Amino acid sequence: MFQKTILSPLFQIIPFLVTPAKSLPPRAPLAARLNGPRRPVIVDTDMSHDDMAAILYLLQRREIDLVGITVVNGVTHVANGVENLRRLLALAGREDIPVAGGPAQPLAGANTFPEFWRQFADLTFRLNCPPAVPAPAVSAPALIGQLVAASPTPVQIIALGPLTNIALALQANPALAAQLDSIVVGGGAVYVPGCIHEEDAANPNQVAEWNLWLDPTAADFVFRSGAKLVVAPLDVTHIHGPSPLLISRRLAHEFSRAAARWRETKFMARIIKGLFWIQPGVKAVPVWDAVTAAIAVEPTIGTDWRDLPLQINTHPPEITGQTVVNKTGPPNARVCLGGNQVAFEAAFLAAANSLDNLSEPQSQPIDRAS
Numbered sequence: 257m258f259q260k261t262i263l264s265p266l267f268q269i270i271p272f273l274v275t276p277a278k279s280l281p282p283r284a285p286l287a288a289r290l291n292g293p294r295r296p297v298i299v300d301t302d303m304s305h306d307d308m309a310a311i312l313y314l315l316q317r318r319e320i321d322l323v324g325i326t327v328v329n330g331v332t333h334v335a336n337g338v339e340n341l342r343r344l345l346a347l348a349g350r351e352d353i354p355v356a357g358g359p360a361q362p363l364a365g366a367n368t369f370p371e372f373w374r375q376f377a378d379l380t381f382r383l384n385c386p387p388a389v390p391a392p393a394v395s396a397p398a399l400i401g402q403l404v405a406a407s408p409t410p411v412q413i414i415a416l417g418p419l420t421n422i423a424l425a426l427q428a429n430p431a432l433a434a435q436l437d438s439i440v441v442g443g444g445a446v447y448v449p450g451c452i453h454e455e456d457a458a459n460p461n462q463v464a465e466w467n468l469w470l471d472p473t474a475a476d477f478v479f480r481s482g483a484k485l486v487v488a489p490l491d492v493t494h495i496h497g498p499s500p501l502l503i504s505r506r507l508a509h510e511f512s513r514a515a516a517r518w519r520e521t522k523f524m525a526r527i528i529k530g531l532f533w534i535q536p537g538v539k540a541v542p543v544w545d546a547v548t549a550a551i552a553v554e555p556t557i558g559t560d561w562r563d564l565p566l567q568i569n570t571h572p573p574e575i576t577g578q579t580v581v582n583k584t585g586p587p588n589a590r591v592c593l594g595g596n597q598v599a600f601e602a603a604f605l606a607a608a609n610s611l612d613n614l615s616e617p618q619s620q621p622i623d624r625a626s
Contacts, residue, residue, distance in 0.1 A: 296403075296410075297320050297321065297552075298325070298404075300326045301341070305377075308527060312524040313550065314549050316607035323353070324354040328420050329470075329471075336379070340385070347386060348519075354399060356391060357396055358420055358424070362420055362474060365472070370458075397428055400422065400432075401428060405435075412436070418474060420474045422439060436483055437484070438484040439484070440552040444489035445465045446566070446581065447497075449463070449490075451490060468568055479588060486551075486552070487566065491592075499595060499597070501595040507604060511528060511604055557596055558592035560594035561591070564581055565586055565587050566591070568580070
């Protein structure tokens with residue numbers, strides 16, 4: 257997700273974002289730092305700023321084995337998204353992770369972010385990252401299929417963008433749905449308003465969230481695929497839910513101090529701090545896909561889980577991409593509608609500090625007033 261109210265002022269902080277961080281070392285790969293079982297994960301991303309934070313977060317989690325990352329057409333154009341991802345992995349010292357891009361268009365229709373947003377996302381965040389070698393010429397759906405087939409244990413896919421690549425992988429091999437551990441979808445809006453018209457007044461859609469709106473045909477296919485779905489909608493990742501998970505100003509400060517030793521976590525801290533730099537009056541900000549990643553790693557961060565029968569509207573335009581609870585159908589998704597803010601903050605600090613043991617935090621509300 258890439259919010260207009262954040263995007264436009266980001267031009268003011270390009271110098272802040274691109275200050276060189278190359279004097280710091282990357283951490284050693286996790287395999288060199290620990291023993292024990294790890295969960296194989298594929299991330300499918302459109303390389304927005306919150307996706308970058310999510311990927312860097314997952315790279316720091318000791319229990320996660322990030323076996324591949326695919327880029328989907330979304331806020332970045334695919335070729336630029338792949339380039340940005342390779343540079344991000346070079347910054348983190350993880351160029352060993354396989355990378356691939358998907359098609360440059362949705363399965364059907366022509367929904368897209370405003371071009372101005374996309375051009376900004378294509379080029380800005382890579383400026384702080386070192387050059388990287390080109391990615392091998394393999395398609396994202398093919399790489400997903402290869403990695404799932406090669407894994408000795410079921411793979412979890414964490415989807416941080418539109419569902420185009422995942423739908424194509426499932427279409428190519430319908431058996432994939434049963435082979436996966438789960439698909440964690442960062443997207444949708446169940447009991448809260450959509451965010452599209454709020455962020456792009458020229459778009460009349462007031463009920464959908466960007467990731468599912470951009471390719472509603474793919475989203476509809478994935479939600480009907482029979483795969484085990486875990487959904488983190490705007491109810492938990494955005495400001496309108498009853499108990500959303502947000503980045504507080506205090507957490508941003510604490511994370512920045514804890515992250516200063518390693519260049520990948522320092523870059524992550526810069527993304528977070530930049531959101532407050534352009535919104536000096538707010539006390540907390542959403543970082544949507546980073547929340548999705550945290551919930552995927554530690555589901556206990558979610559406090560309001562419901563098994564729901566979800567379907568995705570594919571027409572007409574004013575409701576395209578809407579996430580609808582179909583009260584006559586069986587549940588097809590485990591949906592997180594709220595979370596424990598203190599547990600979320602502890603998980604983020606654990607990633608920065610590489611902590612193993614967290615005390616059991618008590619939930620408390622976050623002050624979201626501006």
